[in-house]
Amino acid sequence: MSTSLILLCLLIIGAAAYVLGRTRANTVSGGKSSGLHSRPGYYGSYAAIWALLPALIVLGLWLAISPSIVDSSVRGAFPENVRSQPAATQSLAFGMVSAIARGLPFLTEQELAGARDGSLDLQAKLAEKGVPLAGPSEPYMVEAAAHLNALRATSRAVMTAVVILLSLAGAALALRNIAPTFRARNKVERVILWALLGASSIAILTTVGIVLSMLSEAARFFAMVPANEFFFGTVWDPRFAGAGGNTFGSFGLVPLLAGTLYIGFVAMLVAVPVGLFAAIYMAEYAAPKVRSVAKPLLEVLAGIPTIVYGFFALVTVGPFLRDISAAINGLLTGNYANFIQAQSVITAGIVMGIMLIPYVSSLSDDIITAVPRALRDGSLGLGATRSETIKRVILPAALPGVVGALLMTASRAIGETMIVVLAAGVAARIQINPFEPMTTVTVKIVNQLTGDLEFTSPQTLVAFALGITLFVITLCLNIYALYIVRKYREQYE
Structure with a gap:
C-alpha cells in the first residue's frame, strides 16, 4: 500500500475514533454534558489523537530508517569483487541496481530470464520502457535488483500492517479510557502544547543545524588556509x-x-x-x-x-x-x-x-x-x-x-x-x-x-x-x- 493510501486510512480511522469518542462520552454520562469533566469534543479529540499520533510517528520513523537498512542489505549481497571496490564504484553499482529495479516490473518472465543469463540486452530493453541505464548491466545486478524489490515490498507490507494495527489499538485504548471523570481536556491541551513547542523549535533547530554545518566545513577550510589571509587578504x-x-x-x-x-x-x-x-x-x-x-x-x-x-x-x-x-x-x-x-x-x-x-x-x-x-x-x-x-x-x-x-x-x-x-x-x-x-x-x-x-x-x-x-x-x-x-x-x- 502506498504512503498516500496509508495516510488516507489513518485519517479515516482518526475520524471514526473522534465520532466514537464523542458518542461514548455522551453514553457514559447518560446524555448529560454536565456529568463529564470535559466537553464531548475533547473526548473525541483524545481518541483521534491516540489513533493518529503513535501511528504517524511510527510511519515517519519507518520511512526514514527502512531505506537505509534495505540498501545496506542489498549492498552486502554484492559479489566480493564489487564489495572490495572503492565507495564511489559501489555507489555507481548500486545506482545501476536501483535503476534496474525500477524497470523489472515492465519485463516478462522470459525477458527476466534472459537478463539473468546475459542473453538479453537489458540496457536497450529498459530504454524502450523509459528507464535508461548508465551502462550495460551485469547478471549480479539483475539478482540484486530483484532482491531490492522484494525487500522493499516486504518492508512496505509490514509497515502498512504495523501502522494500521497501531492506529486501531490506539483508538481502542483511548475509547476504553473514556469515563465521566476522565480529564480529556487536560490530555488534549497537553498534546497541543507539545505540538506548539515542537513547531516553535523547528526554526531554532534549523538555524542551529545551518550554523553547525557551515562551521564544520569552514573549520576544514581554515585548517588549510590561515584565517588572517582570508579575513585580511586583498586578492x-x-x-x-x-x-x-x-x-x-x-x-x-x-x-x-x-x-x-x-x-x-x-x-x-x-x-x-x-x-x-x-x-x-x-x-x-x-x-x-x-x-x-x-x-x-x-x-x-x-x-x-x-x-x-x-x-x-x-x-x-x-x-x-x-x-x-x-x-x-x-x-x-x-x-x-x-x-x-x-x-x-x-x-x-x-x-x-x-x-x-x-x-x-x-x-x-x-x-x-x-x-x-x-x-x-x-x-x-x-x-x-x-x-x-x-x-x-x-x-x-x-x-x-x-x-x-x-x-x-x-x-x-x-x-x-x-x-x-x-x-x-x-x-x-x-x-x-x-x-x-x-x-x-x-x-x-x-x-x-x-x-x-x-x-x-x-x-x-x-x-x-x-x-x-x-x-x-x-x-x-x-x-x-x-x-x-x-x-x-x-x-x-
Missing part, C-alpha cells in the same frame, strides 16, 4: 597556481566584502528616500481610498522574483545608463565613449534599491502609523502645520523603529545574489568608481559551488567560510535592529 584568486607557487590560490575576503557593502550602500541610497517618503505620504497625507490602492500596488514589488529584477537590470537599466553616459560624454567632449559600464555598481545598486522600496515603505508606514494620535493632535493644537508636525514630532518619535526597519532592509540587501550576478558582474576587486563592476560575497559562494564538486579542496570549502561570515554580519544587523525596535515598543506601547 581573490581561488585557482590552483602553477608548480612551485601557492597551490591553494588567494582567498582574500576584503574585495568581496567591499563590493557587498558598496552595492548595498548604493541600494540603500535609492531605497531609503523613496521608501520613507512613500511611507510618510501614505501614513499622513493619502486619503483612505488612495492608501488602500497605493499601498498594495507598492508592495507588489516585494513579490517579484529577484531573477526578474536581474533581467530588468541586464536588459534595460544597464544599457540605458551606458547609452546615457555615452551621450553625455559626447556632448561634453565630442567622444561618445561610455564611462558607465552596463554591469556596474550603480546598475546593481539602483535595481536592488527598487526591489527594497516596498520593505522600507511597508515597515516605515507601520511604525509611523503606530505613533500615538495624541502627539499629532497636541502638535497641531499648538499651531504647528502638518509638515512641521511630521518633521518635529512624528519622525523623531518613530525614529528608533524606522532605524530598525532600515537595518533589517540592509541585511536583506547584503544577502542578495541574482541581481548582483546579472547587474554587477563577477569581478572581485577593490575600487571606488561606482561606474565599474564589482562583486559580492553571495556571488562568489554561488561560483565556488557551481558544478560537480567535492568538498575536499579549499576552492570549494571557502564557500562555507564566506557563508558563515555573511551569516555573522546579517545576524549582527538583525540583532541590533531588533534591539532598537524593542526599545521603541517599550517607549510607546
Whole structure:
C-alpha cells in the first residue's frame, strides 16, 4: 500500500475514533454534558489523537530508517569483487541496481530470464520502457535488483500492517479510557502544547543545524588556509597556481566584502528616500481610498522574483545608463565613449534599491502609523502645520523603529545574489568608481559551488567560510535592529 493510501486510512480511522469518542462520552454520562469533566469534543479529540499520533510517528520513523537498512542489505549481497571496490564504484553499482529495479516490473518472465543469463540486452530493453541505464548491466545486478524489490515490498507490507494495527489499538485504548471523570481536556491541551513547542523549535533547530554545518566545513577550510589571509587578504584568486607557487590560490575576503557593502550602500541610497517618503505620504497625507490602492500596488514589488529584477537590470537599466553616459560624454567632449559600464555598481545598486522600496515603505508606514494620535493632535493644537508636525514630532518619535526597519532592509540587501550576478558582474576587486563592476560575497559562494564538486579542496570549502561570515554580519544587523525596535515598543506601547 502506498504512503498516500496509508495516510488516507489513518485519517479515516482518526475520524471514526473522534465520532466514537464523542458518542461514548455522551453514553457514559447518560446524555448529560454536565456529568463529564470535559466537553464531548475533547473526548473525541483524545481518541483521534491516540489513533493518529503513535501511528504517524511510527510511519515517519519507518520511512526514514527502512531505506537505509534495505540498501545496506542489498549492498552486502554484492559479489566480493564489487564489495572490495572503492565507495564511489559501489555507489555507481548500486545506482545501476536501483535503476534496474525500477524497470523489472515492465519485463516478462522470459525477458527476466534472459537478463539473468546475459542473453538479453537489458540496457536497450529498459530504454524502450523509459528507464535508461548508465551502462550495460551485469547478471549480479539483475539478482540484486530483484532482491531490492522484494525487500522493499516486504518492508512496505509490514509497515502498512504495523501502522494500521497501531492506529486501531490506539483508538481502542483511548475509547476504553473514556469515563465521566476522565480529564480529556487536560490530555488534549497537553498534546497541543507539545505540538506548539515542537513547531516553535523547528526554526531554532534549523538555524542551529545551518550554523553547525557551515562551521564544520569552514573549520576544514581554515585548517588549510590561515584565517588572517582570508579575513585580511586583498586578492581573490581561488585557482590552483602553477608548480612551485601557492597551490591553494588567494582567498582574500576584503574585495568581496567591499563590493557587498558598496552595492548595498548604493541600494540603500535609492531605497531609503523613496521608501520613507512613500511611507510618510501614505501614513499622513493619502486619503483612505488612495492608501488602500497605493499601498498594495507598492508592495507588489516585494513579490517579484529577484531573477526578474536581474533581467530588468541586464536588459534595460544597464544599457540605458551606458547609452546615457555615452551621450553625455559626447556632448561634453565630442567622444561618445561610455564611462558607465552596463554591469556596474550603480546598475546593481539602483535595481536592488527598487526591489527594497516596498520593505522600507511597508515597515516605515507601520511604525509611523503606530505613533500615538495624541502627539499629532497636541502638535497641531499648538499651531504647528502638518509638515512641521511630521518633521518635529512624528519622525523623531518613530525614529528608533524606522532605524530598525532600515537595518533589517540592509541585511536583506547584503544577502542578495541574482541581481548582483546579472547587474554587477563577477569581478572581485577593490575600487571606488561606482561606474565599474564589482562583486559580492553571495556571488562568489554561488561560483565556488557551481558544478560537480567535492568538498575536499579549499576552492570549494571557502564557500562555507564566506557563508558563515555573511551569516555573522546579517545576524549582527538583525540583532541590533531588533534591539532598537524593542526599545521603541517599550517607549510607546
